[in-house]
Amino acid sequence: MTAPTTTTAASGPDRRPTPAPEPAGTGAGEGSPRRDRLREALRWGGLRLVALAVLLAAWQTVVSAEVWPRVLVPSPGEVWRQFVLASTVHDGVRGYGGHLLIEHLGVSLGRIGTGSAYAVLAGVPLGLLIGTVRPLAVVLEPAVTFLRTLPPLAYLSLLVIWFGIDEAPKIWLLVVAALPPIAAATAAAVRTVPGQLVEAARALGSGPTALLLSVRLPSALPEILTGVRIAVGVAYTSVVAAETINGVPGIGGMIRDAQRYNQTALVIAGILAIGLSGIVLDALLRLVERIAVPWRGRA
Numbered sequence: 001m002t003a004p005t006t007t008t009a010a011s012g013p014d015r016r017p018t019p020a021p022e023p024a025g026t027g028a029g030e031g032s033p034r035r036d037r038l039r040e041a042l043r044w045g046g047l048r049l050v051a052l053a054v055l056l057a058a059w060q061t062v063v064s065a066e067v068w069p070r071v072l073v074p075s076p077g078e079v080w081r082q083f084v085l086a087s088t089v090h091d092g093v094r095g096y097g098g099h100l101l102i103e104h105l106g107v108s109l110g111r112i113g114t115g116s117a118y119a120v121l122a123g124v125p126l127g128l129l130i131g132t133v134r135p136l137a138v139v140l141e142p143a144v145t146f147l148r149t150l151p152p153l154a155y156l157s158l159l160v161i162w163f164g165i166d167e168a169p170k171i172w173l174l175v176v177a178a179l180p181p182i183a184a185a186t187a188a189a190v191r192t193v194p195g196q197l198v199e200a201a202r203a204l205g206s207g208p209t210a211l212l213l214s215v216r217l218p219s220a221l222p223e224i225l226t227g228v229r230i231a232v233g234v235a236y237t238s239v240v241a242a243e244t245i246n247g248v249p250g251i252g253g254m255i256r257d258a259q260r261y262n263q264t265a266l267v268i269a270g271i272l273a274i275g276l277s278g279i280v281l282d283a284l285l286r287l288v289e290r291i292a293v294p295w296r297g298r299a
Contacts, residue, residue, distance in 0.1 A: 074265040083269040086254075096266065097257065099249040105273055108251040109281075111167075111242065112235045115174025119231055123179045124224060127186025131220075132212065141187070148180035152241040160245055170242040177238040178231035185227025189220030222293045229285045236278050 056076050062068075063075040070078075086101040095101055130137045130144070152173055159169040159176075193216050201215045240252035247253025251270055258266040 071262055071264060074268065078265040079268045079272070082263070082265040083272070086266060086269060096254055097248045099254075101251075101254075101269075101273060104249050104251045104254045104270075105277055107249045108239050108243065108274075109277065111170055111250070112174060112232065112239055115171050116178050116228070116232050116235050118171070118175045119178035119182055119235070120228060122175070123182030123227075123231070124186050126179070127183040127224075127227075128190055128212065128217070130183065131187035131190030132216065137187070144180050144183045144187075147176060148184065150176075152177050152238040156241060156244070165246045169245065170247070173242045174235045174238055178235040181231040181234055182224070182227045185230070186220065186224050189223030189227075190216050192223075193219045222289070225285075225289045225292060229282065229289070232281065232285060233278070236274070236281070239274075 059076055063070070063073055067073070083101070086096045086104075088095070088100070095103065097104075099107075126140065126144070130140050155176065156169065156173055159172050163169045163172060197215050197219060198211065201211050206214065239250070240255060243250040243252030244256050248257060251274055255267050255270040258270065
């Protein structure tokens, strides 16, 4: 009787160990994650450029067809010309109203930064009180909601009566506009802190102050920063209203002044300057958010 023959996979002369599969993204035909991100950014950037080109072409087509008078809808070239004139010194004239466009924008950004900073300093503690102290929430939360629903022009005249026509009413208007979103976001964030964290901190002997500063505030910080971003946007949209009174220098004051003289191209140039600077400012705030709360969105 012949015993069955057995073969060992490792002992055959022609058998070689199977190579381990390569990690994803490291094959010869695939790029590194950084290269993939760069390629994706370039692709989306190209799409934005195409969309911008289509928008400019449609704008120029409407102007060439004379659908509306030029005084109402100037061409992209006229807007660019006004942008350049407002940004340079020409024929002895410095920009618009004696200030360059970048100076108008810088003054407005300074006002927005000051108003938003005061709003943060007041809105975060106010939101913490509303979110943690029930009796205060009953009294203060309706007041915050009341302010949040008011348009800035509704109380601008009152601020002018109280503080005059200098810088004070502009700053106060931006503070009042930016404070409610911060307070509301902070209160909502504090209320949604996981109860397990609070109970664990109490079990370790944390008092009310330590509980607020070491547990509630860090846990609520991502939503608070989102509220700050929203508040800065609200302040930015309110700057034109804030600068209707003695607002030059200031981008909002420049727009209002140009509107009085039917300088539509300059008005559009100012609006574009506000929008572009708003995109840059929001990107900076998102960068601060990623640095301050790197754990956001992670399990």
